[in-house]
Amino acid sequence: xxxxxxxxxxxRPTISKYFNEPGSVRPSTRAKIxxxxxxxxxxxxxxxxxxxxKLTKNVGVVVPLLSDPYFAEIARNLEQHxxxxxxxxxxxxxxxxxxxxxxxxxxxRSLKPAGVLLAPLGRAxxxxxxxxxxxxxxxxxxxxxxxxxGLAFVGSDNFQFTAHITDYLCRTSxxxxxxxxxxxxNPNAHRRRQSYLDAMxxxxxxxxxxxxxxxxxxxxxxxxxxxxxxxENGRFSTNSILCSNDRLAIGLLTACYExxxxxxxxxxxxxxVAGQDGHPHSRYTCPPLTTISHNYExxxxxxxxxxxxxxxxQVSPWKSTRLEGKLILRDSA
Amino acid sequence: xxxxxxxxxxxRPTISKYFNEPGSVRPSTRAKIxxxxxxxxxxxxxxxxxxxxKLTKNVGVVVPLLSDPYFAEIARNLEQHxxxxxxxxxxxxxxxxxxxxxxxxxxxRSLKPAGVLLAPLGRAxxxxxxxxxxxxxxxxxxxxxxxxxGLAFVGSDNFQFTAHITDYLCRTSxxxxxxxxxxxxNPNAHRRRQSYLDAMxxxxxxxxxxxxxxxxxxxxxxxxxxxxxxxENGRFSTNSILCSNDRLAIGLLTACYExxxxxxxxxxxxxxVAGQDGHPHSRYTCPPLTTISHNYExxxxxxxxxxxxxxxxQVSPWKSTRLEGKLILRDSA
DNA sequence: CTAATTTTTTTACGCGCGTAAAACTTTGAT
DNA sequence: ATCAAAGTTTTACGCGCGTAAAAAAATTAG
Numbered sequence: 001x002x003x004x005x006x007x008x009x010x011x012r013p014t015i016s017k018y019f020n021e022p023g024s025v026r027p028s029t030r031a032k033i034x035x036x037x038x039x040x041x042x043x044x045x046x047x048x049x050x051x052x053x054k055l056t057k058n059v060g061v062v063v064p065l066l067s068d069p070y071f072a073e074i075a076r077n078l079e080q081h082x083x084x085x086x087x088x089x090x091x092x093x094x095x096x097x098x099x100x101x102x103x104x105x106x107x108x109r110s111l112k113p114a115g116v117l118l119a120p121l122g123r124a125x126x127x128x129x130x131x132x133x134x135x136x137x138x139x140x141x142x143x144x145x146x147x148x149x150g151l152a153f154v155g156s157d158n159f160q161f162t163a164h165i166t167d168y169l170c171r172t173s174x175x176x177x178x179x180x181x182x183x184x185x186n187p188n189a190h191r192r193r194q195s196y197l198d199a200m201x202x203x204x205x206x207x208x209x210x211x212x213x214x215x216x217x218x219x220x221x222x223x224x225x226x227x228x229x230x231x232e233n234g235r236f237s238t239n240s241i242l243c244s245n246d247r248l249a250i251g252l253l254t255a256c257y258e259x260x261x262x263x264x265x266x267x268x269x270x271x272x273v274a275g276q277d278g279h280p281h282s283r284y285t286c287p288p289l290t291t292i293s294h295n296y297e298x299x300x301x302x303x304x305x306x307x308x309x310x311x312x313x314q315v316s317p318w319k320s321t322r323l324e325g326k327l328i329l330r331d332s333a
Numbered sequence: 334x335x336x337x338x339x340x341x342x343x344x345r346p347t348i349s350k351y352f353n354e355p356g357s358v359r360p361s362t363r364a365k366i367x368x369x370x371x372x373x374x375x376x377x378x379x380x381x382x383x384x385x386x387k388l389t390k391n392v393g394v395v396v397p398l399l400s401d402p403y404f405a406e407i408a409r410n411l412e413q414h415x416x417x418x419x420x421x422x423x424x425x426x427x428x429x430x431x432x433x434x435x436x437x438x439x440x441x442r443s444l445k446p447a448g449v450l451l452a453p454l455g456r457a458x459x460x461x462x463x464x465x466x467x468x469x470x471x472x473x474x475x476x477x478x479x480x481x482x483g484l485a486f487v488g489s490d491n492f493q494f495t496a497h498i499t500d501y502l503c504r505t506s507x508x509x510x511x512x513x514x515x516x517x518x519n520p521n522a523h524r525r526r527q528s529y530l531d532a533m534x535x536x537x538x539x540x541x542x543x544x545x546x547x548x549x550x551x552x553x554x555x556x557x558x559x560x561x562x563x564x565e566n567g568r569f570s571t572n573s574i575l576c577s578n579d580r581l582a583i584g585l586l587t588a589c590y591e592x593x594x595x596x597x598x599x600x601x602x603x604x605x606v607a608g609q610d611g612h613p614h615s616r617y618t619c620p621p622l623t624t625i626s627h628n629y630e631x632x633x634x635x636x637x638x639x640x641x642x643x644x645x646x647q648v649s650p651w652k653s654t655r656l657e658g659k660l661i662l663r664d665s666a
Numbered sequence: 667c668t669a670a671t672t673t674t675t676t677t678a679c680g681c682g683c684g685t686a687a688a689a690c691t692t693t694g695a696t
Numbered sequence: 697a698t699c700a701a702a703g704t705t706t707t708a709c710g711c712g713c714g715t716a717a718a719a720a721a722a723t724t725a726g
Contacts, residue, residue, distance in 0.1 A: 001683070011705050016684065026692085026703060046443050047384040048682035052711050066424075067409060067613070072400035076428060088440075091399075091424045095409060107421075110379050220617050250617050257619040280400070284553050284583050286590040286619035334713070344675050349714065359673060359722085381712035385681050 001044065008036035019044055050112065059087040059307070060108045060116040063143075064101075064185075065217055066093035068247070069280040070294075071119065074143070077300035078117055085308050087114065096185075096217040098124040105133045115311045117303055118150070119143035122186040140307040142299065144188050148318050151310045154303040156294045157322035158188045161276055162195035162242070165292045168327055169240050169274060170203050173265070176274070177208040177236050179252060180244035181222060183215065189244050192276065196242065208237045223251025224258075231259055240272045240333065246282050246291055249275030253285050253332070263287055264331050272333035278325070287331035295323050334377065341369035352377055383445065392420040392640070393441045393449040396476075397434075397518075398550055399426035401580070402613040403627075404452065407476070410633035411450055418641050420447065429518075429550040431457040438466045448644045450636055451483070452476035455519040473640040475632065477520050481651050484643045487636040489627045490655035491521045494609055495528035495575070498625045501660060502573050502607060503536050506598070509607070510541040510569050512585060513577035514555060516548065522577050525609065529575065541570045556584025557591075564592055573605045573666065579615050579624055582608030586618050586665070596620055597664050605666035611658070620664035628656050 005012040010033055018025050018033050025033070050056045059082045063071040075091055082089035090111065094101035101121050108116060115138040120130060122144045131149050133139060139150040169176040178196045180189060193209060200207035212226025223243070230236055243249035252273055253263060262269040264287045275282060278293020302321055310316070338345040343366055351358050351366050358366070383389045392415045396404040408424055415422035423444065427434035434454050441449060448471040453463060455477045464482050466472065472483040502509040511529045513522060526542060533540035545559025556576070563569055576582035585606055586596060595602040597620045608615060611626020635654055643649070 012683090013685080013706085014704060017704095020684085024703095028692095029704080043443055045384070045682055047380045047445075048711095049684080051378070051380040051384065051682085051713090052684040054684090066399065067402050067405035069400050069402060069405075072402075072405060076400060076426070079426075091426075093409070093412075093424075110376055112380075220614075224617070250614075254617045254619065254621070281553075281583075281614060284557070284587045285617075286587065288587070345713090346676085346715080347674055350674095353714085362674075378712055381681090382714080384683090384712085385714040387714090 001042070004033075004036055004040060004042045007040060008032050010036075019049075055114050055311075056112050057087050058111050058113040059089050060092060060111065060113045060118075061089050062092045062094065062101075062104055062108070062116065062118045064094050064119055064121045065096045066091070067095075068217070070246075070277055071143075073280060073296055074119070074300055077296060078304055081300060081304035085304065087308075094121055096121065098126055102126050102129045105129060109133070109137065113137060115140065115151075115307045117142060117307055120146050122146070122188075123183075124185060138307070138310055140303055140310070142303045144186050145320065146187070148320075150318075152306050152316075152318055153320040154299060154306060155188075155322055156299060157324050158191035159195040159198075160322070161292050161325045162192045163199045164325070164327060165274055165276060165290075166196055166199040166242060167203075168329075169242060169272070169333060170199075170205065172333075173272060174238040174240050175200060175203065175205040176240035176242040176272075177210055177238055178244070179210050179212070179223075179226070179230070179241050179248060181214055181219075181226075181248070182211040184244065185217060192244050210235050210241075219245065219247035220251040220254070223248035224255045225251075227252040227255030228259070231255065231261070236271070239270065241274070243273065243275045246275035246277040246279035246289060249273055249289055249291070249332075250279070250281065250285055253287075253289070257286070265333055274333040276325075278328060282328070283330070285332070290328065290330045290333040292325040292327050294325055298323050334375065337366075337369055337373060337375045340373060341365050343369075352382075388447045388644075389445050390420050391444050391446040392422050393425060393444065393446045393451075394422050395425045395427065395434075395437055395441070395449065395451045397427050397452055397454045398429045399424070400428075401550070403579075403610055404476075406613060406629055407452070407633055410629060411637055414633060414637035418637065420641075427454055429454065431459055435459050435462045438462060442466070442470065446470060448473065448484075448640045450475060450640055453479050455479070455521075456516075457518060471640070471643055473636055473643070475636045478653065479520070481653075483651075485639050485649075485651055486653040487632060487639060488521075488655055489632060490657050491524035492528040492531075493655070494625050494658045495525040496532045497658065497660060498607055498609060498623075499529055499532040499575060500536075501662075502575060502605070502666060503532075503538065505666075506605060507571040507573050508533060508536065508538040509573035509575040509605075510543050510571055511577070512543050512545070512556075512559070512563070512574050512581060514552075514559075514581070515544040515546055517577065518550065525577050543568050543574075552578065552580035553584040553587070556581035557588045558584075560585040560588030561592070564588065564594070569604070572603065574607070576606065576608045579608035579610040579612035579622060582606055582622055582624070582665075583612070583614065583618055586620075586622070590619070598666055607666040609658075611661060615661075616663070618665070623661065623663045623666035625658040625660050627658055631656050 061078050079089045092104045134150045141150040141153045145153045197207050214222030256263050275289050275291040282289035282291050394411050412422045425437045467483045474483040474486045478486045530540050547555030589596050608622050608624040615622035615624050
């Protein structure tokens with residue numbers, strides 16, 4: 001930086017100021033600096049930079065499970081928004097493990113991030129650890145809400161999701177049963193069940209929740225095994241099955257295939273299956289899965305913007321933003 | 334650190350040494366430090382740490398596309414190995430974009446990593462940029478090889494992959510045609526095609542390569558559209574189709590479904606379809622996809638170990654390690 | 667027990683930058 | 697042209713640690 005100063009004829013502190021905020025120096029000064037930058041390709045040392053800065057430009061992005069394409073997609077979007085806003089995103093995955101989630105938070109602390117975009121594991125999360133972290137670091141919670149912690153919450157409106165797709169299913173054939181995990185990892189699952197119950201009641205139908213056993217994040221396998229068991233015991237009371245999420249639905253479709261049960265909305269099909277999430281893979285199941293999709297772009301945009309305004313000084317009370325999903329009609333229901 | 338020194342009764346430089354390598358101090362000293370650490374939960378400032386260290390403990394992990402569960406899985410494994418070996422992994426994705434890949438490399442440079450585990454985009458990669466990066470930073474290339482750059486290459490043996498599954502298909506029914514993208518992003522695709530040609534020749538069969546159009550990383554959609562076109566023009570000369578990779582196969586299966594073509598190895602099925610990669614989703618296609626799986630664990634273990642030995646001073650000539658895959662027999666072929 | 671060796675302490679410097687304060691210069695408005 | 701405001705330079709310090717060198721202490725070998 002010293003060299004760049006002598007080459008450009010600008011003092012080092014001014015150059016430091018330039019790197020902090022290029023707009024904060026006079027245009028003529030900025031031009032001189034950028035001209036010198038062209039010739040000498042200097043890169044500031046990020047370690048020295050961040051050592052004395054009160055606030056780094058780092059942003060942590062934490063998702064529960066990166067190998068789930070849904071989270072991978074959200075993470076990709078968030079990453080781009082951070083870069084566009086001049087922040088340096090770093091990606092972390094809890095890999096479905098609460099202990100790892102705490103470790104990630106610990107690692108994040110030492111990065112002294114300006115802010116964090118955090119999708120918690122949910123039920124399994126260490127609440128106390130999350131809360132403590134949110135006290136120390138400006139954190140925006142997304143995807144699944146855990147109390148009213150952090151700066152704000154941004155996610156999908158699970159009530160709208162399930163109400164909407166339940167409504168569709170009721171209007172087009174028999175009212176659906178609801179296929180879910182007994183002990184879901186994600187708190188959104190409870191909202192979806194409740195929304196299903198409410199919607200069924202408002203239509204005057206008797207709800208039927210089929211809860212299946214299974215722990216962990218291998219939802220497809222849980223759905224497949226649970227599906228087999230449910231069929232064997234005749235637990236599906238109607239021809240329509242609304243799954244709590246797409247991955248469960250994918251497993252259920254495999255179970256149907258293995259049992260020779262035709263799925264779809266045509267006359268020759270025994271049942272209909274619908275999912276929820278708009279999973280990237282849902283287009284390629286057989287039959288293609290009817291589902292209700294997150295507004296990926298809007299969720300990540302809103303979440304990122306909310307974090308940045310908070311970082312940049314805007315204090316606002318805790319707020320929950322829940323965005324509506326869009327029904328995607330395909331052959332499965 | 335100063336405080337910790339006074340509390341533990343050990344001098345600051347010795348504590349610094351401890352954090353650099355806990356085993357380098359006398360056991361009694363180490364015990365004292367760790368006892369003090371229990372009480373005062375001090376965390377070294379990573380920025381100050383890395384500023385003067387010749388070598389940081391950072392390791393970059395770069396994959397071409399994180400939303401592809403195959404890469405997500407590899408990345409997860411690599412991450413764990415890094416942590417286990419005492420390094421701090423940071424995950425990056427090129428998101429299928431060569432320009433982003435160069436940007437990632439640039440970001441990585443400023444992290445001054447001890448080493449990098451890099452899976453290049455392949456054909457689209459900026460060779461010159463990759464080579465220059467490898468000159469500056471100890472880099473191990475994995476998954477897809479680009480010349481003989483970096484410390485070494487670790488990946489799967491694509492020749493063995495395709496030879497093995499071609500052999501299986503030939504022995505069990507009609508010899509397969511080969512379904513692939515005309516201009517594949519990944520260099521492994523060329524190896525697989527060549528291996529198919531060699532295998533077919535060694536059996537005395539006439540190979541039949543069906544190359545379909547399509548750019549980018551949306552393999553499923555490319556496979557689906559290409560499949561439709563191939564069926565319409567009668568381009569499949571036998572009842573068996575070996576796909577260049579699983580994602581293409583998933584798309585092809587969807588095309589089959591849409592055309593009402595039954596896939597499987599039973600009498601009533603018109604064709605058989607097989608993939609390659611052992612994609613996490615291949616178990617849940619309809620029918621479940623016969624494929625040949627990467628040895629994920631071995632590839633990542635070998636890659637990580639190779640990088641660490643190189644970092645820790647072992648100089649060895651460039652080497653290519655290619656691990657064999659395992660045939661996974663399912664209903665599709 | 668003494669000498670040789672290893673480990674630790676003391677002392678001291680510097681990494682590359684952020685940042686503060688005061689003096690100075692440029693710019694824009696009157 | 698004159699003055700105030702904004703931007704810039706100079707000077708100086710410190711962040712939290714790594715690291716080097718020399719002195720001191722602890723351990724081991726003989």
